[in-house]
Amino acid sequence: MTTPRYARHKRSYLAIATAVAAGALLTGGLTAGTASAQVPSDQAGQAPLAAAPTTLSAAARTSLIQKAQADIAETGRRLGLGAKEKLIVKDVVRDVDGTVHTRYERTYAGLPVLGGDLVVHTSKAGKSEGVTKATKAAIKVASLKAQVTPAKAEKLAVSAARTLGSTKSAADGARKVVWAGSGKPVLAYETVVGGLQDDGTPNQLHVITDAATGKKLFEYQGIENATGTGKTLYSGTVELTTSGSGSSYTLTDASRGGHKTYNLKHGTSGTGTLFTDADNTWGTGAASSDANDQTAAADAAYGAQETWDFYKSTFNRTGIKNDGVGAYSRVHYGSNYVNAFWDDSCFCMTYGDGSGNNHPLTALDVAGHEMSHGVTSATAGLNYSGESGGLNEGTSDIFGTGVEFYADNASDKGDYLIGEKIDINGDGSPLRYMDKPSKDGGSADYWSSGVGNKDVHYSSGVANHFFYLLSEGSGKKTINGVDYDSPTSDGSTVTGIGRDKALQIWYKALTTYFTSTTNYKQARAGTLSAASDLYGADSTEYKAVAAAWSGVNVS
Structure with a gap:
């Protein structure tokens, strides 16, 4: 019998983190350059x-x-x-x-x-x-003097974290902010609660509290859970870019921003130990409960390399922040940890070893999904709550799927299934289906007024279904040996424009038209603007975007 706690964990798989560094100076402006x-x-x-x-x-x-x-x-x-x-x-x-x-x-x-x-x-x-x-409201507050103490805001935030299942929670202080994410802007506190979630994932719950009334206004996780030559477990034997010579090599990819892969040896903090090897052959192709096993590291390094190359080849994006700097990966996190997560604060990806410590969550689409949360954070910064949270999660599924198709790996062929390799459900079924999201038992096929109240891994179904319809169209289709049958909300027929064009439209919308508070209706407008920019307002592509959104009941 499935317990409520376990059910909550199943919903959280393959979420990954979107912690946003407020006020970070990344890029900007208008001037000539190469x-x-x-x-x-x-x-x-x-x-x-x-x-x-x-x-x-x-x-x-x-x-x-x-x-x-x-x-x-x-x-x-x-x-x-x-x-x-x-x-x-x-x-x-x-x-x-x-x-x-x-x-x-x-x-x-x-x-x-x-x-x-x-x-x-x-x-x-x-x-x-x-x-x-993100908001049309004028930014103005009546007073900059708080009526609520920071200590009260911290107490409320810790209570909220414990309600969501966090253990060993502690507030890292409350900072004064102006909250403009909904309605009239107000003076508020943002409190970040650290510690651990009840499945062992590090906790970074951001709680926004009205500084005048003490009322909780908003909350989102800064770390969202994920389920998530090298001899890999999931992708077969692959080429890995490493560093070193002779009898000393490290899993360091200098050609992709210096990405490194580290071994946590079942620990839960720190960077870990950089993987080294004498013959430059990594892993055995089989999972192992041994914390020194290289197989999970080979999968993680391969996933990072393919994700970097996907963004570079498809969008000319050089790294997650588009600044040429590589992230780093950590494997063998914790013990029996059935999850993985991306964390902006360390600019790193972390993978658990799964049940029995022999099912690492290092599959290719998981890696692409994780790092894509970092891309969303560096661009639109979609709030991980409500409809914007569904769009955030959907964006990672969309680009994770793009990575899988881009890699063109014979052992893990591209598909519109999410997490099909890691077998979290124990029956060989994937975590999510893009052609008909409701097949997972909880995701939304279509938009409704209450979709924003769903867990973001379920509300993301609307975005995933839109992307499938835009790429492949409605009805039955077989791709790489997988059968799909995608319906529409109104029974209409949608003709796809191909995955490559659909990816271009979603990326342009994310990077130039989405903001932190974008909802599904605004996402429709943003993708139409992107299609118009790329292909023209009278183009087949523009009309297909409109038809695909109508097919998921977004108008």
Whole structure:
């Protein structure tokens, strides 16, 4: 008999983390610099799409950052921001045609404005082409003096964490912020609760508390759970990029931002020990309960390498933050830990060994899913709650699927199934199905007014189903030996445009039109804008986006 606690764990699998570093200065601005044009994989040999992103050199990125920072006062004036508001550059995207999309965070009287992010769109000539805002409300609060003490906010946050199943919880302090994520902006506290969730995953629950009333306004996890030559367990024998020579090698990939793979040896803290080897052959192709086993490390290193290459080849994105810096991976976390997670605070991926310590959660689509949470954090920063949380989770499923198809691995062929290799359910079934999400027993096939109340791994079904319909269309289809049969909410027939184009549209929408509070209706508008930019407002692709959203009841 399934207990409520176990049921909650099953829902949490393959979620991964989206911790957002508030006020981080990543990139920004508008200036000249070296860039290379991105060509979608289904259009090789053709001229790049005018609205596709380009790759910026390190020097060009630095110049963009400096220019954007120097111009924030003028940008704020043009946007009509108040005297107490300031902008902080978070990200920048430049298209082939020179259009620049600069993403900003906001502060008010020196306080971070959560839910106040925005994207400014500027033509090559410097003309404004609009702005996408997380909130339309004016950022203003009546008083900057809190009526509630930080200690009370911390107590409430710890209580919230324990209600969600956290153990050994402790607040890491409460900071004053302006909460603009819903309704009228208010003075608030953001409290981060550390410790452990009840399955052993590190806890980073962010709780937003009204500083005037003490009422909890919002909460989200900063770490979301996931289930998640090398002789790997899941992908067969693969080539791995390593470092060293002679009789001393390490799992260090200098060609992909210096990514490293570490061994935690069943520990739960620290970086661990870098994997080393004498003959540069990693793993045995079989799982082992031995904490020194290299097989899980080979899978993790391969997943990181394929994910890096997928983003570079498909979108010209160089690393998770698009800054050329590699993350690192940790394997053998804890004991019998049936999970994996991405954590922005360490910029790292962590994998448990699963039941009996011999089912590591290092499959290819899990790796792609995890690192894609980092991409979402570095771009739109979709809040991990409600409909935006479903979109966040769906984004990782979409790009994790993209990684699996991109790798073209004979042992793990591309499919529209999530987590099919790790057998968390114990019966060979996948965690999620993109063609008909409800086949997992809980995910939503279509949008409804209550979908945002579902766990984000279930509300993500709407995004996953949309992506499948846009890629492959409705009805029956067999791909790589897997049979699919995708319905629509209104019985309509949707004709797919192909996965490559669908990925381009979702990525452009994520990086230039989605914000932290985007819901499904706004995601429809954002993907239509992306399709219009890439293929034209009268294009087949634009019409397919509209039809696919209608097919999942989003209008």
